[in-house]
Amino acid sequence: MGNGLACMPKKDLRGGIGSRSRRGSNSRSQRKTAASEDELLHHQALAMAIHQHQLSQRFDGSMSRRIGSTSSRRRDLPDSVTNGKLPPAFLENLETKKIILVHGEGFGAWCWYKTMSLLEESGLLPVALDLTGSGIDQTDINSITSLEDYARPLITCLQSLPDDEKVILVGHSCGGAIVSYALESYPRKVSKAVYVCATMVLNGQKPFDVFSEELASADLFLQESQFLVYGNGRDKPPTSIMFDKQQIRALYFNQSPPKDVALATVSMRPIPLAPIMEKLSLTTENYHTVRRYFIQTLDDRILSLDVQERLVRENPPHGMYKIKGSDHCPFFSKPQTLNKVLIEIVQIP
Helix, strand or coil: CCCCCCCCCCCCCHHHHHHHHHHHHHHHHHHHHHHHHHHHHHHHHHHHHHHHHHHHHHHHHHHHHCCCCCHHHHCCHHHHCCCCCCCCCCCCCCCCCCEEEEECCCCCHHHHHHHHHHHHCCEEEEECCCCCCCCCCCCCHHHCCCCHHHHHHHHHHCCCCCCCCEEEEEEEEEHHHHHHHHHHHHHHHHHEEEEEECCCCCCCHHHHHHHHHHHHCCHHHHHHCEECCCCCCCCCCCCCCCCCCHHHHHCCCCCCCCHHHHHHHHCCCCCCCHHHHCCCCCCCHHHHCCCCCCEEECCCCCCCHHHHHHHHHCCCCCCEEECCCCCCHHHCCHHHHHHHHHHHHCCCC
């Protein structure tokens, strides 16, 4: 599962038909074990989605569920947190261990299942929540008319924090705009903000502006796009966007494992249009007081490297990281690398 390499079986130095037979038997057994672990991991990912509403009710250790079997988790983890060892000592003296994972357009809390498991193994306290009308949240997507509506679960979570506690926000894709909105609203609640190939917009920009080079201007897109959904009737403005499965596979998951792609294609929901067409107001007094970090994905077909470079150039973060071989969804295509980058950012004083 993921980017970890399974251990190769040891060679039988005695050779002969018996050793080849044993090697073949061992190989088949290992393949069956790996397949069984993968099936278990994906079943539990679905279970996580079903019970996700329980995670968003409060912010404590119980919110972070363990995903996957012990063997499948540890096989893919860095040596420093495997073999039953305790988390490294340097992870015990942090400004905060609490990380809120904010999904991107069309996704839900379910997409972070690998990241949650890996962060937990490092001794951190991750929370993945559903934005309004996303994941298993039952809000009618056609009723979302603003960025405030869409971001409400995150804002509620920040409001519930004790006065002396901070969190790290991690936003993916259009979830970056939600993170920016939260920084402007509650900067003192946030220790750091991480943008994972995300819409790290400027003051006065719309999240859609980030994609305008790829999808044409907003006006032209709204006039001609075949992906628009008119949830309130053809005589009313469009309410959401929905790509078909083939386009989702090609645009988002060109490097992701097939089982994660299958999970996504049956779990993704329409993208509410109003939040990504709304301009953000970001001030020096609030938004710019929080340290920001940007993670680039170098094989991304949704947000090209040129666009990601422009975002970093126009709105410089405190640090930038690159993940080679990752599509637009590094939590699927490069989960271990993403985890290492996040742990490095968490440790920055």
